[in-house]
Amino acid sequence: MRHPPRGARGTARSAVSRRTLLGISLLPALAAACGASEDLDALPKSGESSGQIVYTTWGTPQQREVENWTLLAFEKNYPDLKVNVIASATAAEHVAKQISMLSSGAPPDVVRLPTWSAFTFYNEDVVKRLDPYFKRDAFKTDHLAQPFDTGTFQRRWYGLPRGHAGTWVVFYNRRLLEGAGLKPPATGWTWDDFLKAAQQLTRASGSTGASGSGAAQWGTALEPIADFYYPWLWGHGAEDLERSFERSLLDQPAAREALQWLADLRHKHKVAPPAGELPEGPAAFASGRVGLWFGPADAELDLAKQAGLDFGIAPQPKGKQTQQAAFKPDAVCLASGAQYPDDGWELMQFLVDVDTQRLEFDNGLWLPQAKAIVGQETYQKPAVPPYDRRPGIPGALIKARTPVMAPRGDEIRAVSLRELAPLWRGTKNVEAATEAAAKSVNAILTGQA
CATH class of the missing domain: 3.40.190.10 (Periplasmic binding protein-like II)
Structure with a gap:
């Protein structure tokens, strides 16, 4: 059963942000990042139909190709769900596009955020707290890299570390x-x-x-x-x-x-x-x-x-x-405006799953973070450069x-x-x-x- 988004929360936010996310000066400065001819109305919208997940990310064409293989694997495992991807070439363009989508009332469902930007999104509550999902589904963090600083804010979970988890x-x-x-x-x-x-x-x-x-x-x-x-x-x-x-x-x-x-x-x-x-x-x-x-x-x-x-x-x-x-892993988050957050949460769990990490490592996207992988002798001591990966494992x-x-x-x-x-x-x-x-x-x- 898919549930509508919960109501707004009344928690106190950090005084560092005296302007809301949608009003910060980043938006006009980076508005061009979306492209002068790009029509936001033409982009996929969350909540248009059940089973459609909008996922936003960034990266080089090579990185995007590898990540697309991951998303195809998700669709194969969840045949009733389809992922629509909105991709940008750089992290700066990606963040600018997220702000534009939010300001137009068309947020994605699942958003990957660069470390330095994530905490602005957490502070403004434009991404959901994940603690209720952790409790409901008994979600374990054993396959995530500690410490969990990039995914938590004010002792609450807002994102799952994904990518760049090495030191x-x-x-x-x-x-x-x-x-x-x-x-x-x-x-x-x-x-x-x-x-x-x-x-x-x-x-x-x-x-x-x-x-x-x-x-x-x-x-x-x-x-x-x-x-x-x-x-x-x-x-x-x-x-x-x-x-x-x-x-x-x-x-x-x-x-x-x-x-x-x-x-x-x-x-x-x-x-x-x-x-x-x-x-x-x-x-x-x-x-x-x-x-x-x-x-x-x-x-x-x-x-x-x-x-x-x-x-x-x-x-x-x-x-x-x-x-x-x-180290500074990026984070994958669930947008507060997601119409079908349970579908988005399924995607998020898949994106950080041990098997997904192994797949993306084998395909050359990112180093893994799961103990089940990085704790293995075969991973730590490869026969080729760098010969010993332990210095890069947190x-x-x-x-x-x-x-x-x-x-x-x-x-x-x-x-x-x-x-x-x-x-x-x-x-x-x-x-x-x-x-x-x-x-x-x-x-x-x-x-x-």
Whole structure:
């Protein structure tokens, strides 16, 4: 039996959002993401007929093709249900489209949300609380990656982690390390170990290093670290944001020290190339010119396609205070406006099922998160790169957590990256950059921006 949506709830919401989701400035700024010629009225609508589920997601054409296989498997297992997919190319376009659909009164049934945006949707109650479904159906979380920070808000469940459940790790080029006389990093390696290895791996242009060319060889790359600096802050005893969402902590001494250490990799120690010298993303590591590359464990799936690239992965290095890895799974949620939420809930459960995770891993979409898979020796110790996946499994070797997630988190992240960019370029000192970042973040937290 399919049930109509429950009535509105009267719980107190976070003060960080003084404007409703449908009124935030993100909508006009990203309205073009839906395409000037796109007609929202022409998109599938939830509740038009029983058994029709509208699911919204994003990704490259290759990723969408793989996910479509998953949805076809769902329809095969549930022949009375059909999934209509609304897809976007990027996460930013996807979020803008969700806001447009909500503002037009045509929400999807099931929505996949990027981590940084999810908490705005949770805070505004535009996605359903899942706790009643958990209780009714005795839903277990054994096949989800802990901690469950990305799916919970104010101690309530709003989403199920789906995709990108591996931690950020340090990929190392085994051939470059051997050429420099270095051993693979140990589990308990430190920031000092990271720096020393990067220094030994760095070769000036014109010299022939283990990369086999006269091009410069670099110990590491700064861009991926600058894009996801959170575990480096934690290692130094710092945070970027108070858990109460009251203020930014980027301008505090511990955070400044950690960020300065990272900037020094390029400007003082010269072990990271200038901006623009290497390709973006995993392609920088695949070029064979970077010895140590910081990135999400899921990058393994792309790097494994590179012929002749022999690599391993190491955990987040230990800082002055601690050694803690970071991860940020996306979330799949049930829209509050879903006409047939039970059908949507069936899809959500299928999307995080152990067999679905195994299927999507085999098809190269995402690394799995279920203990039944990641706890197996055959998964942890493959015979091909990276040879040992444990550094990328949350909690397998070191503790893992997500960054502090807040409503309007995508805006907070955007202004933080914008204001810190001059630090990485070397055009602002750490005091000026972090002061500007904290000021911009605080304006969002207090509702002044």
